Amino acid sequence: MKRIPVVDTSCIHAGTMSFAKYKKTIEVGDTAILLLGYDNMLQLMIEKDKIYQTKYGALRCNELIGTRYGRRVQCSKGWLYVLHATPELWTVTLPHRTQILYATDISMIVFQLDLKPGSVVIESGTGSGSLSHAILRSVAPSGYLHTFDFHAQRVEKARQEFEEHGLGHLVSVAERDTCKNGFGLECVADAVFLDLPGPWDVLPFAKQAFKAEGGRICSFSPCIEQVQRTCETLEKLGFTDIQSLECLARTFDVRTVNMPLANLGGGVDIGVEGDQSGSLHQPCIGHIEYDTGGRDAKNTKKRRGDGDTPDGSTEDGASKKWSDGGNGGDAGDGRTKMSESASFVFKTAHPPVQMPGHTGFLTFATLYPD
Amino acid sequence: MFVGDNGDSLENPEKDNRNLVDGSGNQKLSRDDIEAMKKGGVGGHNIVEQLIENSATFSKKTDFAQEKYIKKKKKKYLPVFTVLRPTTRLLAEMYFNKGPLKICNLRVDSLAQILNEANVRAHNKLIVMETCLGLVLGAVMERMAGEGVIINFFTGTAPSRPAVDAFSYPDSYKSVIYDVPLDLVHSLGTDTDSAKDSAVDNPGQDSAKTEDTSAPLNGDTTSDPTGDLTEVSMVESERTSRGEADTAPSDGGTRVGVSASEAVDTDSSQKCVTDVSAAGEREETPESRLVKGAGSWKKRKFVSEEDRLVKRQLKAKTLHDAKVILAQRDMDGLIVASRFHPTPVVLSLIDYVAPSRPLVVFCQHQEPLLDCYMKLKKRGGVVLLKLTETWLREYQVLPSRTHPQVNMSGTGGYLLTGTVVERTREEMDKPS
Numbered sequence A: 001m002k003r004i005p006v007v008d009t010s011c012i013h014a015g016t017m018s019f020a021k022y023k024k025t026i027e028v029g030d031t032a033i034l035l036l037g038y039d040n041m042l043q044l045m046i047e048k049d050k051i052y053q054t055k056y057g058a059l060r061c062n063e064l065i066g067t068r069y070g071r072r073v074q075c076s077k078g079w080l081y082v083l084h085a086t087p088e089l090w091t092v093t094l095p096h097r098t099q100i101l102y103a104t105d106i107s108m109i110v111f112q113l114d115l116k117p118g119s120v121v122i123e124s125g126t127g128s129g130s131l132s133h134a135i136l137r138s139v140a141p142s143g144y145l146h147t148f149d150f151h152a153q154r155v156e157k158a159r160q161e162f163e164e165h166g167l168g169h170l171v172s173v174a175e176r177d178t179c180k181n182g183f184g185l186e187c188v189a190d191a192v193f194l195d196l197p198g199p200w201d202v203l204p205f206a207k208q209a210f211k212a213e214g215g216r217i218c219s220f221s222p223c224i225e226q227v228q229r230t231c232e233t234l235e236k237l238g239f240t241d242i243q244s245l246e247c248l249a250r251t252f253d254v255r256t257v258n259m260p261l262a263n264l265g266g267g268v269d270i271g272v273e274g275d276q277s278g279s280l281h282q283p284c285i286g287h288i289e290y291d292t293g294g295r296d297a298k299n300t301k302k303r304r305g306d307g308d309t310p311d312g313s314t315e316d317g318a319s320k321k322w323s324d325g326g327n328g329g330d331a332g333d334g335r336t337k338m339s340e341s342a343s344f345v346f347k348t349a350h351p352p353v354q355m356p357g358h359t360g361f362l363t364f365a366t367l368y369p370d
Numbered sequence B: 001m002f003v004g005d006n007g008d009s010l011e012n013p014e015k016d017n018r019n020l021v022d023g024s025g026n027q028k029l030s031r032d033d034i035e036a037m038k039k040g041g042v043g044g045h046n047i048v049e050q051l052i053e054n055s056a057t058f059s060k061k062t063d064f065a066q067e068k069y070i071k072k073k074k075k076k077y078l079p080v081f082t083v084l085r086p087t088t089r090l091l092a093e094m095y096f097n098k099g100p101l102k103i104c105n106l107r108v109d110s111l112a113q114i115l116n117e118a119n120v121r122a123h124n125k126l127i128v129m130e131t132c133l134g135l136v137l138g139a140v141m142e143r144m145a146g147e148g149v150i151i152n153f154f155t156g157t158a159p160s161r162p163a164v165d166a167f168s169y170p171d172s173y174k175s176v177i178y179d180v181p182l183d184l185v186h187s188l189g190t191d192t193d194s195a196k197d198s199a200v201d202n203p204g205q206d207s208a209k210t211e212d213t214s215a216p217l218n219g220d221t222t223s224d225p226t227g228d229l230t231e232v233s234m235v236e237s238e239r240t241s242r243g244e245a246d247t248a249p250s251d252g253g254t255r256v257g258v259s260a261s262e263a264v265d266t267d268s269s270q271k272c273v274t275d276v277s278a279a280g281e282r283e284e285t286p287e288s289r290l291v292k293g294a295g296s297w298k299k300r301k302f303v304s305e306e307d308r309l310v311k312r313q314l315k316a317k318t319l320h321d322a323k324v325i326l327a328q329r330d331m332d333g334l335i336v337a338s339r340f341h342p343t344p345v346v347l348s349l350i351d352y353v354a355p356s357r358p359l360v361v362f363c364q365h366q367e368p369l370l371d372c373y374m375k376l377k378k379r380g381g382v383v384l385l386k387l388t389e390t391w392l393r394e395y396q397v398l399p400s401r402t403h404p405q406v407n408m409s410g411t412g413g414y415l416l417t418g419t420v421v422e423r424t425r426e427e428m429d430k431p432s
Helices: A087-093 A103-114 A129-137 A150-162 A203-209 A223-236 A277-281 A310-316 B004-010 B032-040 B045-051 B062-079 B090-099 B108-117 B135-144 B162-167 B183-188 B195-201 B207-208 B216-223 B232-239 B275-284 B286-293 B294-302 B305-327 B340-354 B365-381 B424-430
Strands: A031-037 A042-046 A053-054 A057-058 A072-075 A078-084 A120-124 A144-149 A172-175 A191-194 A215-221 A238-261 A290-291 A341-351 A361-367 B124-128 B147-156 B177-181 B334-336 B359-364 B383-396 B414-420
Touching: A031 A087, A042 B359, A042 B414, A057 A072, A057 A191, A057 A223, A072 A120, A087 A103, A087 B062, A087 B108, A103 A129, A103 A215, A103 A238, A103 A361, A103 B108, A103 B183, A103 B232, A120 A129, A129 A144, A129 A150, A144 A150, A144 B045, A144 B090, A150 A172, A203 B124, A215 A223, A223 A238, A223 A361, A223 B177, A238 A290, A238 B365, B032 B045, B045 B294, B090 B108, B090 B135, B108 B135, B108 B383, B108 B414, B124 B340, B135 B147, B135 B334, B147 B340, B177 B305, B183 B294, B183 B305, B183 B340, B195 B305, B334 B340, B340 B365, B359 B365, B365 B383, B365 B414
Parallel strands: A120 A144, A120 A191, A144 A172, A191 A215, B124 B147, B124 B334, B147 B177, B334 B359
Antiparallel strands: A031 A042, A031 A078, A053 A057, A072 A078, A215 A361, A238 A341, A238 A361, A238 B383, A290 A341, B359 B414, B383 B414
């Protein structure tokens, strides 16, 4: 097998292994992840005598070195956590040099390419190295990644990052226009990943790069026209099991909703009495709970079927009236006998109001041996 | 199939379906004719040709419809299959298509995320608790390739994992697994004093593996409260030694083996522990058990006393080693994917996970994960808690006919992910 010798030893930090293997304590040269709040993370390099300014005050590396990862660190204006780097945390903190692939697509790519320790992978282009880190995690310690980009600075930066992350021995980063010149590799790869504007130009080179026993290929394209052309070329070249898909993640907002009961006028027995306080302490959150509020609160809906969502709750899920509690307004006119605080309380996983609707299409195919 | 020249059919729709009428007379060949051809040894290609020839409507169909017709008939009369080496991808697809409920509705994209979010890789020390026929465990094994430690908590009397067998892994892959019965979880903490001592002496998993076998045996028998359950444990060990992972009575009826994988013999070198006292509690007497399972114990006489003893010792040693490893509370991650309510499982096992390591909980329902989310928030010591669901859509990509597949999977389960961190004193003091 031919490996391109590109190791640039000038930027190696002695003793760093932040990504290759877990370790207990923070050491000089580690790339660590700083957690300042939900979805508020930074990556930083632990260096001796270095002081980082955070929104919670100064963070002195010297005070971190030798302490455990995952410990709460007190700064002058608040606390934060220093976390061990993982490919997933790197993806959300890395310096963007290009558009990057995110966790959902990455997990699908690694899975569908059958990556495991020992796999040899070709990637074009390297971009910001988001996917590369996940590939390297999965193929280590015995696999290898050949990654290509036609942008000189990106290549240099990626190479430096891999070294800093203790992954340099598993990867070669080369500056190369693969659309024109291919990979310069033959019979080495178990898997090929393409994130290029015109992947069809590279497919013949990709075919040559596969080992004799074949392997899996993936192409990421934002536009359906690209997918169309890629699939046609794959078919022509003898790839099979061609499959195009999209995968999107929805992140739910977990919260307790306090939905007021409408005042339907007093005196009429319109539902079950507020006798369900027992269900308030049910261990299962999926159970519907009634907050009986005042002692003589009446619930408008009779609903004891466990797990069923009352008809009203879903439509109101989209409204923003989470916390306004009481059903004010009509309280003063004297017609109501219902407690103002009577409400239907439930725990819910609220779908995102807005979410990414498209990242790109993933096209997978298999090359079987002749 | 890509038929290159069809691209212009949209522009020149010289044919359409205005004259096509659904009727039984459209195909002149009868069911019997086709059966006769099959019996007469007529090849699949020939049958499809005959069907086309005898179809009154084929020539009136559009090119696309003709292509679709041929494809459909070929699928029926010309079945082609390829023999492939098992991979996580193929097995996950197979199990999901065959019976998603048996694997808790774990769709491929969910499994892919479990593996990535849990940062599964060689040299990790992972805790896995799953009831997905061993699919999750098998996938983890593939990504670890025999390097590291997997503490596998199983329910019932013996681990049942036909999917792992279907991978046909080499023994080295299996050697990293330490099977521990889940119902021993609560005794793990109380019984680790001795384990802690040895952990200090031998703080590596390798040294833990090579420890003397006599000590764990003693430890195991002392944990047996009644002392008269030896018979049960022998029976247990023997069952496992033969690789019979049949459904335990206490384990409900949902564990259904997959015939293809059952043919693969369970590797006898796998370490397996069964809780003697717990087994005793489940079963009234050893005798009653014998009656229940008499049929499956026919081969009992072929196992010698010495073999049984060796198996028992092996199990006891595995349990001891697992305790030593867990006592360090330094595991690199926790994966839970089961049909049981995740909260109690997660809360019992999370204490063994080191700070700054991932937690991944899969469930086919959303509500248990909501509960788990709330309880973990209350407990503290977990950051970046996230409840997600993925949406997977496949596409038909054909010239001039590209569109999303007509059918798609509605759910592939839900995931709760997070990162375990050190708990603060206030969090520890909070009443649970």
